[in-house]
Amino acid sequence: MTYSAELQGTTHKLAVKGMGSPVPVQIDGKTYEVDFSAVDGSLLSLLVMGRSYEADVVEEADGVLTVWVQGETYRIEYQEEGRRPRRGAGVAGHGAxxxxxxxxxxxxxxxxxxxxxxxxxxxxxxxxxxxxxxxxxxxxxxxxxxxxxxxxxxxxxxxxxxxxxxxx
The missing domain is CATH 2.40.50.100 (RNA polymerase II/Efflux pump adaptor protein, barrel-sandwich hybrid domain)
Structure with missing residues (x-):
């Protein structure tokens, strides 16, 4: 599946190249091998290119995620490529x-x-x-x-x- 995701005012292209774990994930043309497992509720354990992370992912609304990783908080708006933008979703460069x-x-x-x-x-x-x-x-x-x-x-x-x- 291919997505566009807005993070801190920049739109990125993401392609998830399969199901399960590990899975290749392409971000702006660069491929990362991602192994993940659910720990508890919204907490995920990630292994990205051999480096370990814990991430807490909470869906605020349809197409909006808040992600905590390594003490930083990120708000990500995403949508599947080829679909119309969600009502109210911010689109970079279009007056979010x-x-x-x-x-x-x-x-x-x-x-x-x-x-x-x-x-x-x-x-x-x-x-x-x-x-x-x-x-x-x-x-x-x-x-x-x-x-x-x-x-x-x-x-x-x-x-x-x-x-x-x-x-x-």
Whole structure:
């Protein structure tokens, strides 16, 4: 299957060349051998070209993933090649806009809310910090917008997939 995926404002072409594990995955023309297994819930153990990673992958909405790997958080919008773009999905270079729903990628505790309702935020600006697996992770807006709702408060526990902040 072939996909296009937008990551941090750049669109990449991905081709998954089979089923099961290991599987060859081609990203922008370069092929990687990927071996993976589910660990628990959304947590995956990956072996990419002999290098080991743990990744937590949470689907925010149809075609939108939040991925935590090596202490970094990535928001990926994807679609299968040849299909029409999803309604509301951002397309690089075409005025990406629409509602952003920031969700907890895994269970944790909210340690800081960095924004307030009706505050304007820019792309890449931190909006909330959660502690999970003994690491603090700042979740960021992927594009400019206005904070419409904050659903979590400092000190509260959250589950993976819980909606934390809504930006429009």
């Amino acid at each position: 806009s629409g509602r952003q729903v920031i969700t907890a990628p895994m269970p944790g505790k909210v340690v800081a809310v960095l924004v307030s309702p009706e505050q304007e935020v820019s792309a890449g600006q931190g909006v909330i910090v959660i502690e999970a697996m003994k690491m603090e992770n700042e979740l960021k807006a992927c594009r400019p917008g206005i904070i419409k709702e904050i659903k979590a408060q400092e000190g509260t526990a959250v589950s993976g997939g819980d909606v934390l902040v809504i930006i429009e």
